[in-house]
Structure formats: C-alpha cells, structure tokens
Amino acid sequence: MYPQATVDRARRLSRQGLIDREVAQITGVSIGAVRKWRTGRRRVPGRERKPDCPRCAGRPLDESAYAYLLGLYLGDGSLNIACCDDWPGLLAAAKSAMSAVMPASSVFSVRRIGMTEVKSTSKHWPCLFPQHGPGRKHMRKIELADWQRGIVERHPGDFVRGLFHSDGYRGVNRVCRRWDGEEHWYEYPRYLFVNYSADILRLCGQALDRLGVEWRFSKPNTISVARKQAVARLDEFVGPKY
Numbered sequence: 001m002y003p004q005a006t007v008d009r010a011r012r013l014s015r016q017g018l019i020d021r022e023v024a025q026i027t028g029v030s031i032g033a034v035r036k037w038r039t040g041r042r043r044v045p046g047r048e049r050k051p052d053c054p055r056c057a058g059r060p061l062d063e064s065a066y067a068y069l070l071g072l073y074l075g076d077g078s079l080n081i082a083c084c085d086d087w088p089g090l091l092a093a094a095k096s097a098m099s100a101v102m103p104a105s106s107v108f109s110v111r112r113i114g115m116t117e118v119k120s121t122s123k124h125w126p127c128l129f130p131q132h133g134p135g136r137k138h139m140r141k142i143e144l145a146d147w148q149r150g151i152v153e154r155h156p157g158d159f160v161r162g163l164f165h166s167d168g169y170r171g172v173n174r175v176c177r178r179w180d181g182e183e184h185w186y187e188y189p190r191y192l193f194v195n196y197s198a199d200i201l202r203l204c205g206q207a208l209d210r211l212g213v214e215w216r217f218s219k220p221n222t223i224s225v226a227r228k229q230a231v232a233r234l235d236e237f238v239g240p241k242y
Contacts, residue, residue: 017108052104053124065100067155071162089242138196156207157237190226
C-alpha cells in the first residue's frame with residue numbers, strides 16, 4: 001500500500017501528460033502501480049494487447065495524416081515531435097496527425113522551456129519511421145522506404161506542409177532599391193525551408209516539383225519560394241504558421 005499523497009501525485013502527473021515510466025521514476029513506485037492508478041485496472045499476464053501498428057498488423061494507414069507527420073519528423077523531430085509554443089495550432093495539428101496514424105495509442109504533450117513535445121505511448125513508431133537512428137539526420141543518409149515514397153508521391157501537399165510547419169517559414173521580405181537618388185522599399189511574401197540535410201532538402205524540392213511550385217536555393221541549406229504564383233500555389237497547402 002502506498003500513501004494516498006503518492007497516489008494523488010502520480011495521478012496528477014499522468015494527467016499532465018507524463019508516461020507511466022516517467023511517473024514511476026518521479027514518485028518512486030512501480031510502473032504497474034502507476035498504470036493501475038491511471039486506468040483502474042491491472043495488466044493480466046498472457047493477455048497483452050495486439051499491436052495496432054499499420055506495418056506489423058496490416059491495419060489501414062491514414063496516408064494524408066502520415067505524410068504530414070513524416071514531414072514534421074524529417075523537418076525537426078525525433079520519435080517525439082517538438083512544437084514551438086508560439087503556434088498552438090501547429091501543436092494541435094501534430095497531435096491530430098499522430099492520433100490518426102496510431103489511433104489506439106495515447107497521444108499527449110509534455111511542456112518544456114519554450115516548447116512542447118508531442119508524444120505517444122506506442123512502441124511501434126520506429127516501424128513507421130525507419131529513418132530513426134542514432135546521430136543527427138544531416139550527418140547520416142536519409143532515404144525513404146518504397147512504401148513511404150509512394151505515400152509522399154500521392155500526398156505531396158501534406159508532406160510539404162509538415163516540412164514547412166517544422167523547419168519552414170512564411171513571412172514578408174522587404175527589399176530596398178535606389179533610383180533617382182532615393183530609396184524605394186517594396187515587400188513580398190515568401191517561403192523559406194531551412195535544413196542541414198541535403199537528403200531532406202532534396203525530398204522537399206521533389207515534393208514542390210510535384211505540386212508545380214517553383215523554388216530555388218537561396219543558400220546551400222535553404223529552399224526559397226518567392227515568385228508570386230509559386231507562393232500562391234504553396235499557400236493552398238501550407239499558409240502561415242498559426
């Protein structure tokens with residue numbers, strides 16, 4: 001038997017989004033006890049839940065949500081998605097996509113300094129993201145599996161939206177030109193996608209090509225979409241962060 005204060009603290013931490021293992025480490029109790037307090041039931045040996053993984057169990061996959069989630073992961077994520085607190089709409093979109101891809105698994109968020117991590121309790125995320133591995137993405141080869149490539153080709157808009165929501169930007173560029181001895185300023189909207197992985201930049205460019213969006217490299221690590229028609233086309237799929 002544990003003190004009621006310990007039970008209450010564990011339940012409070014669970015409601016805040018911490019997973020059972022983290023709650024157990026903080027409160028100094030077993031994971032089984034945390035699980036029982038959170039769910040009201042014990043795990044029965046030999047009656048494990050069947051995996052809900054689309055790759056392992058053959059369950060249909062929400063390809064649109066997955067393409068968006070893949071963009072988030074490649075842009076600036078690991079098996080957890082890091083979301084800036086300045087854009088609560090993107091945080092909600094990440095949670096929604098994660099739930100759609102793995103609906104039987106709990107999705108929750110953990111507050112960090114200046115950002116929020118979106119997490120899921122499923123152990124099968126590496127099945128869906130075979131690019132996961134040790135080391136930074138820009139220091140190793142990043143290639144899509146054949147089944148991932150097919151999804152991106154069918155849903156390039158969702159994939160690009162995920163990339164720009166994670167490592168991209170839509171803003172106003174101000175340019176100064178001088179003629180007749182005077183300064184003249186003009187503004188125009190543009191998109192930038194910044195990433196240090198040449199492989200991820202290539203995947204972004206390929207998806208933009210499929211959408212008919214004209215782009216160029218403004219820097220070796222930056223894709224720029226600045227022409228009026230190209231920005232309008234990309235607005236159909238991405239738009240400003242929110």
